[in-house]
Amino acid sequence: xxxxxxxxxxxxxxxxxxxxxxxxxxxxxxxxxPWYQQFPGKGPALLIAIRPDVxxxxxxxxxxxxxxxxxxxxxxxxxxxxGDSATYFCxxxxxSNYKLTFGKxxxxxxxx
Amino acid sequence: NAGVTQTPKFQVLKTGQSMTLQCAQxxxxxxxxxxxxxPGMGLRLIHYSVGAGITDQGEVPNGYNVSRSTTEDFPLRLxxxxxxxxxxxxxxSSYLRGNYGYTFGSGTRLTVV
Numbered sequence: 193x194x195x196x197x198x199x200x201x202x203x204x205x206x207x208x209x210x211x212x213x214x215x216x217x218x219x220x221x222x223x224x225x226p227w228y229q230q231f232p233g234k235g236p237a238l239l240i241a242i243r244p245d246v247x248x249x250x251x252x253x254x255x256x257x258x259x260x261x262x263x264x265x266x267x268x269x270x271x272x273x274x275g276d277s278a279t280y281f282c283x284x285x286x287x288s289n290y291k292l293t294f295g296k297x298x299x300x301x302x303x304x
Numbered sequence: 305n306a307g308v309t310q311t312p313k314f315q316v317l318k319t320g321q322s323m324t325l326q327c328a329q330x331x332x333x334x335x336x337x338x339x340x341x342x343p344g345m346g347l348r349l350i351h352y353s354v355g356a357g358i359t360d361q362g363e364v365p366n367g368y369n370v371s372r373s374t375t376e377d378f379p380l381r382l383x384x385x386x387x388x389x390x391x392x393x394x395x396x397s398s399y400l401r402g403n404y405g406y407t408f409g410s411g412t413r414l415t416v417v
Binding site for chain 2: 223233234237241243281295296
């Protein structure tokens with residue numbers, strides 16, 4: 193049973209545009225929501241994370257928006273650059289569960 | 305710090321052969337895990353461990369064994385390789401408690417012919 197649903201599967205954005213990736217979760221015990229960035233041939237790397245006591249967290253051009261009532265969170269990449277082209281995974285964990293549950297990933301391509 | 309180190313980076317096996325994928329971390333993380341990544345399938349958990357001497361199965365454990373004799377090392381053994389095990393394998397580690405993400409290794413690309 194997939195507990196974190198991620199969309200879209202793939203996304204093409206022009207340089208300078210805004211990339212938006214969405215995730216929805218089911219388990220209300222989740223209390224930690226990280227995003228990972230994976231470049232080809234590399235392992236996923238932690239990009240940014242949020243707890244549900246805040247609705248937004250920003251780090252540079254990357255922002256997580258969190259909607260607790262809708263059980264949704266999203267990654268926004270402002271002023272997208274070709275160097276942002278990668279696969280992005282959302283994830284969640286919480287309660288007594290120390291394991292991260294991952295979304296299936298979004299392949300982002302930023303065209304120059 | 306080296307973080308999470310995986311070896312080898314690439315491996316080609318013949319069907320029926322066995323091998324061990326190595327994973328070591330130097331961050332004193334209690335939690336270690338193995339994932340496989342296949343196109344369109346995301347990251348699927350194979351096995352995980354919450355400390356030395358403690359291991360458990362993930363969602364796709366068949367054909368794989370693990371053991372954890374030290375905090376630092378978590379090897380993954382393929383008992384009798386099959387073409388279906390062709391994949392990219394990632395080891396990840398984390399502190400067990402608190403809001404910490406995983407640290408991933410750089411992966412092992414395995415091809416079974």
